[in-house]
Amino acid sequence: MKTKLIFFTIILIVLGLGISEVTAISDAETAANDILNNNNSDSDILVVYFSRTGENYNVGNVEVGNTAMVASYIKEYLKCDSFEIVPIDKYPDNYDECTKVASKEQEDNARPKITDKIDNFDSYNTIFVGYPIWWGDLPMIMYTFLEEI
Template sequence: MKINDEKCLIAYYSRPGSNYVSGAIVDLPVGNTEVIAKMIHEMTAGDLFHIEPVHAYPEDYTETTEVAQQELRTNARPELASHLQNIASFEVIFLGYPNWWGTMPMLVFTFLEGSDLSGKTIVPFCTHEGSGLGRSVSDIRKMCPKSTVLEGLAIRGGDVRNAQNAVSGWLQRLGMKKEQ
């Protein structure tokens, strides 16, 4: 597959503000996953879609982890602030998220369940602080059995600002980097 022949979307959830990065709580003006999403955008010329909840997660990092754990425990589906109306026009969906409790935030599950991705190619990417992709890729495959799910990319949060080579190499391996 060559990205030049396919219309692609970069759909992602990213949380700025109080985050755990490299062993410390820091304030991020732009969430780590958004940094990677924008790199992918630059290298693929895909459209960006920020997956956002109706009710924002708490500003405090620890409170957010508690909410995220409760959502996972109850298999919650947080409501989305907006929905993508033209998902049918995309062939490739880059799906980005932070790894929360070993998988995607439940908000991303809501996005997947609300989107018909049958016949689409899904390319996962995540940011994390040690747990990589966790079980997120298998969760995506379970939720989207009529989609092709490609090799995912996991970038440690503390490394995102210097991840251009990792992102470029991954896209190149997948044949997804837009030719100049």
Template sequence: MKKLAAFILSSTLVLSLTACSSDQQEQTGNGGADTSNTSDTAAQPALDGNILIAYFSVPETDGTDTVAGASRVVVDGEVLGNNQYIAQLIQQEAGGDLFRIETVQEYPGTHDELLDFAYNELSENARPELSSQIENLDDYDVIFLGYPNWNADLPMPLYTFLEEYDFSRKTIIPFTAHGGSGFSGTIQTIQELQPEATVIEDGLEISRNSVPDAQSDVADWVAGLKG
């Protein structure tokens, strides 16, 4: 009887250990599957869907040629605003449609007058009326958004733009040509104005002095967004 009891106890322990081992393998397998799914989601490229490249750009008109620090660049004899040029480079690399954010009012073309005008708008917390409208916003999933850094802030027409449109469930990818301040706090401002959108924080910031030679930088940046 003692031998029989010992045999039964031994068999029970073996079956119990086998069951535990099987359970552990199943849990490990499920955990691996969940981790893989999470990784795939995190690695999802930003450029997923139809693309709109919206930009605000005010090319300065001082003189006849571009100079260091100007907000314009000459391409094949055509004078373009810095952010307008970058928008075109992005379109070359990513495709999509271009949309220029324009206002009813005209901005001064000379550098000093433009600085004063922009500062006064900021002081007054102005909302300049837009003269251009996106007719088919629902058709787009990804919005590249370009603008100059004025007074370490968004240009006031960008406030109008971001308050007039609802970019919920869309991806916003900022880019800027700046005079040394980069994005300042503008990406956070976009996040506050569009809390239901996905705002990519790794935007493209190009010094205005480097805009004419920005093609390779834009290409590398867009390639990174494609994943």
């Protein structure tokens, strides 16, 4: 009986830790979104980023991508503006499907279209640019952005 009670207690602890970890990630994603969605119009520093949401390899589904999380930390620390590079044709949420699309873009040297542009790019003195590395290279959407500025 004592062994069953200890085993049951361990299972509850493990489940509790797992649930709290998910909540912490969700809270961090919420905080990052709040930070990234508010700009300081007086800033001369800009964080430009492309980040993918959806299913991440070995992590699960994320509402805020890794690069967006880092962008939010920079933005919060420097009290600066941010601009998210968003593709017109969203990448698939499914990891394997996304890698197929991104690989095909790279193979075709594609330039995926972006939903918005930075109107006042010249008003910034410092610009941080963040993006994931896909197969040792920039995602092709970053080439679109860099060629259009």
